[in-house]
Amino acid sequence: MDTLINGLYMVARYLHIVCTTLLVGGTLFYEMVVPIAIEDLKEEHQLSIFARARWVFRRIVWVAAITLIATGVISSAGHWAKYTASQAIRLPAPTTSTTQVSVESASPRSGWWWAAHASTGGLAVLIALFLTLGKRPPDHPIQWMRLNLVILLIVIFLATATRQVRINETDRNPARHQQPTGG
Amino acid sequence: MAGVILDFLAVFSRWVHVMTACAVIGGLIFMRFIVPRGLGPLGEGDRRDAMLRMRRAFKILVHSAIVLFIASGTYNAYLAWDKYPRGSGHAMFGVHVVLALMIFAIAIWLFLGEVVTAKHRRWMLINLLLLGCAVAAASSLKFLRERAMIRSAPPAVIATQNLTTP
Numbered sequence: 001m002d003t004l005i006n007g008l009y010m011v012a013r014y015l016h017i018v019c020t021t022l023l024v025g026g027t028l029f030y031e032m033v034v035p036i037a038i039e040d041l042k043e044e045h046q047l048s049i050f051a052r053a054r055w056v057f058r059r060i061v062w063v064a065a066i067t068l069i070a071t072g073v074i075s076s077a078g079h080w081a082k083y084t085a086s087q088a089i090r091l092p093a094p095t096t097s098t099t100q101v102s103v104e105s106a107s108p109r110s111g112w113w114w115a116a117h118a119s120t121g122g123l124a125v126l127i128a129l130f131l132t133l134g135k136r137p138p139d140h141p142i143q144w145m146r147l148n149l150v151i152l153l154i155v156i157f158l159a160t161a162t163r164q165v166r167i168n169e170t171d172r173n174p175a176r177h178q179q180p181t182g183g
Numbered sequence: 184m185a186g187v188i189l190d191f192l193a194v195f196s197r198w199v200h201v202m203t204a205c206a207v208i209g210g211l212i213f214m215r216f217i218v219p220r221g222l223g224p225l226g227e228g229d230r231r232d233a234m235l236r237m238r239r240a241f242k243i244l245v246h247s248a249i250v251l252f253i254a255s256g257t258y259n260a261y262l263a264w265d266k267y268p269r270g271s272g273h274a275m276f277g278v279h280v281v282l283a284l285m286i287f288a289i290a291i292w293l294f295l296g297e298v299v300t301a302k303h304r305r306w307m308l309i310n311l312l313l314l315g316c317a318v319a320a321a322s323s324l325k326f327l328r329e330r331a332m333i334r335s336a337p338p339a340v341i342a343t344q345n346l347t348t349p
Binding site (some may be wrong): 006009010013014017018020021022023024025026027028029030032033034036037038039040041045048049050052053056057060153156157159160161163164167168170171 | 190193194197198201202204205206207208209210211212213214216217218220221222223224225229232233234236237240241244315318319322323325326329330332
C-alpha cells in the first residue's frame with residue numbers, strides 16, 4: 001500500500017512540474033519570443049497570429065491549471081504533517097544518556113512557506129485563466145502576461161524554499177518525519 | 184549567518200535549475216505545437232521568415248539555458264551527493280545526467296544552420312520526450328534522496344521531562 005501511495009506522490013510531483021513548465025515556458029515564449037518573430041508583419045497579421053496562438057494555448061492553460069491544482073492538493077496532503085508540525089529546537093541533552101530534549105516553537109516554518117507558495121500559485125493560475133477566458137483577450141495582454149510570468153517565477157522560488165526548509169526540518173528532527181515521504 | 188547564505192544559495196540554485204527547465208520545455212512545446220498553427224494564415228514566405236526569427240530568438244534562450252543548467256546542476260549535485268542513496272540514487276543520477284547530455288547535444292544540433300526541415304521537427308519531438316524522461320529521473324532522484332534521509336536517521340526520542348531535570 002505504501003508503494004502505491006509513494007508512486008501516486010511521485011506521479012503527482014512529476015505532473016505538477018510538467019504543468020508548471022507548460023505555463024511558465026508557454027507564457028515566456030508567447031510574451032518574449034513571438035513578438036520578436038512577427039514584428040515585421042502587418043498589424044492585422046500580427047493580431048491574427050496572436051489570436052490563433054491564444055486559442056491553442058488556452059486548452060493547454062486549462063488542462064495545466066486543473067492538473068496543477070489536483071496534483072498540488074495530493075502533494076500537500078503527503079507533506080501535511082510536516083507543514084502543520086511546529087518546529088522543534090534541539091538542546092543538548094543534560095546527561096550522557098541518549099535522551100534528546102526539544103523545545104517546541106510555535107512557528108510552523110515550512111507550513112508558512114507552503115501557504116505563500118499555494119496562495120501565489122493560485123493567483124498565477126487565476127491570471128492565466130483570466131487571460132485565456134472569453135473570445136477577446138483583456139486590454140494590455142502582454143503586460144498581464146509579463147506580470148504573470150514574474151508571479152510564476154516567485155511561485156517557483158517559494159516552492160523551492162518550502163522544500164529547503166522542509167529538508168532542514170527533517171535533518172534537525174528526523175523522528176517527526178518517519179512517515180511515507182509524500183510528494 | 185553562513186548557514187543562511189548557504190541555504191539561500193541552495194534555494195537559488197535549485198530555482199535557476201527548475202526555472203530554466205520550465206523555459207526550455209514550455210518554449211519547445213510552444214514552438215513545436217502552437218506556433219505552426221498560429222502562423223497558419225500567413226503565406227509560405229512570411230511563415231518561413233517568422234519561424235526563422237523565432238528560432239533565432241529561441242536559440243539564444245536555449246544556449247543560455249544549457250550554461251545555466253550545467254552551472255546550477257553541478258552545484259545542486261555537489262550539495263546533495265552525500266545524501267543520494269548508494270546504488271539506486273547514484274544510478275538515477277547517472278540516468279538524469281546522460282539524458283541531459285543527450286538533450287544538450289540534440290538542442291545544439293537542432294539550432295545549427297538556417298533551414299528548418301521535417302527532420303528537425305521530429306527531433307524536436309524526440310528532445311521533448313527526453314526532457315520529460317529527464318524530469319521524471321530528477322523527480323525520482325529527489326524522492327529516493329528524501330526517503331534515504333528519513334530512513335537513515337536514528338529514531339529520536341523527544342523527552343517530555345522538564346528541562347531542569349538532570
